[in-house]
Amino acid sequence: MYGTRFNPQKTDASDAAPMEELWQDNRDRALHEEGLVVDIAGFEGPLDLLLHLARTQKVDLSRISVLALVEQYLAFIERARQIRIELAADYLVMAAWLAYLKSRLLIPQQPKDEGPSGEEMAATLAFRLKRLEAMRDAATRLVNRNRLGRDFFARGAPEHIPTERRSAFDASLYDLLSAYASLRQRHAITQVTIEKRNVWSLADAREILHRLMGEVEDWTALDHFLLRYLTEPSERRTAMASAFAATLEMVREGQLELRQDGVFQPIFLRRGAQAQRGGQPDGQGDDDHV
């Protein structure tokens, strides 16, 4: 039942006058019977997939068996899961809704039951599929009309541009909005980069600690270490956090020793055994001489 390929643009009108390659992204929307290839990427969302499945029933959309359709969809999702295809949330939400619909269709509605009946839900689904298909057909008909610049042409050597506007200037709303959006965006992104420089990365912190290590013989407070880097108050928090995280790593490597006498007390550090032996860590210590 997954046999046919779905090529909506080729179903009708394929023998009509020079058909354009309608879509740029003429993706292969193949589903094979073997179930080994389930190409979810070929579908534009669950409704598109459902429409495809409905088309394989080869009947008028208003007479499809919604129940059969639901089962096909659920089977498809199940198969996709078995072969571990990552499904977008939409497909799973649709599956859940269809499973609910199925239960509604199978179990007779209780008199005091709230909400729409299974039949109403099925009708809704059929309507949406029909509407989507109608829009697909309309799109095909639209794009195959005679088009300006392809089938018919404007004056090649215009002699003037008529204008009713009192204004001597031309600009469209799109011009205006895109100018505004790109301007604001440009500045927003510049600001982001500035903020980024205010954040100390772990690598930065490590590099600074490396450079400072030579200067320290005995226990020194971490704050003291970083004093010269903390002229900017806004940097204080990030510098402390990153530096502390970096020290932990360096302690693990034996390059530092760390001591804190009590909660919220200053953190002290001094060179570790490794560093005293002059050993350099491999890996991240590559850019420590700037």
Place this chain on the structure above:
Amino acid sequence: MSEIDGPQDVVQADEGAAVVDPRRLHEAARIAEALVFASAGPVPEAYIADRLPAGVDVGHVMRQLKALYAGRGVNLVQVGDHWAFRTAPDLSFVVRSDEGEVRKLSRAALEVLSIIAYHQPVTRAEIEDIRGVQTSKGTLDVLLEAGWVRFRGRRRTPGRPVTFGTTKDFLDHFGLEELRDLPGLEELKGAGLLSGRIPSNFQIPLPLGEDELSEDEDPITQMDLEELGLLTPGGKEDE
């Protein structure tokens, strides 16, 4: 009599037109012709009217001119309330434009364009509801940039979402006189597929965020396509 077979025989006197000096009418036709012919883009009818001799009915003149050019290699066509000369489509085999290719649309963009054309004014959430999928960034952008789609106004519902519609350039590009000429429009309307109303109150959920604006909710006047019946009477747009 010309062998070229001029179009004179298709022109008929327009009924109900004011009786105007024929020379004045001829002059008016020449002016209208020159104005439209000289322009690459469609020329507003009002613009032509302003330049015709006083007392001449622009609609009458344009209809006559249209008939005059009907069988020729260049036709006078109506684009909304604008007029343009365009080569006859059946001659496309011989006329080729030097200017590049006609813009190619992605499948998604074309679908969105059709939905906007048939359902306008339509919000992004409604487009997504019809397609059952989120509109990816750039799809609307392409259509706006092509000048086929425009921001129309805002819907008078909570959140006042912006509505989209098509432009004059859209009509021009696809050779449509007006929106009524969209292929299959009547049938689609007849089948209830454009009403935006789903038979029951149930809706398949879209898991990801839809357009939600929390700006103020001043009433706005909605541009009316009501006349075309593209808007649900009573304006139950929220499905």
Place this chain on the structure above:
Amino acid sequence: MSEIDGPQDVVQADEGAAVVDPRRLHEAARIAEALVFASAGPVPEAYIADRLPAGVDVGHVMRQLKALYAGRGVNLVQVGDHWAFRTAPDLSFVVRSDEGEVRKLSRAALEVLSIIAYHQPVTRAEIEDIRGVQTSKGTLDVLLEAGWVRFRGRRRTPGRPVTFGTTKDFLDHFGLEELRDLPGLEELKGAGLLSGRIPSNFQIPLPLGEDELSEDEDPITQMDLEELGLLTPGGKEDE
């Protein structure tokens, strides 16, 4: 018979032309017409000849077409051995009346205009702050001259800077019913004009309506304008 007075009477059978099926001749004329119309420059007669049905004499067709258009608003003219359509010389006044008037708005002007639209009432200093560059006086002058921007009032802050806003013409030109129809953040994002890569605190202001003065704003008076030297009659633009 058309009131428009079709050109048939001026066309005369060309002497010495080969006898050709009239329909073939008519088709040839249509092709020639379309070719010359759509071409960006005068079309070589040989080029047209190549595209006509076999056995049709191009010279004959062109002479007939020329006669057909002789009395009309547009004439077919020969330029050496090339052909082109031209507005009838006596009508050039209609076509040229407003020629060259429409100019594209510069990028800078578009940016300033959009800032004024969204951020109004806004002072020049604020505009510069948002753009990050100095705004030349010429740019604002262009917008004032276009009639899209106006002085709204004066901010009640030191120096009492003038605030700018948009005009009714601005709304008309851009097809907006009111300022609140300008798309907001979500809609610009949805339309693909703003990418998702914007900070979470990014905001787009809701412009303050045309006639509302903000709380810290005084209405502008004629005196203010003169005092500020902003009323340069004739608007010397320096772009």
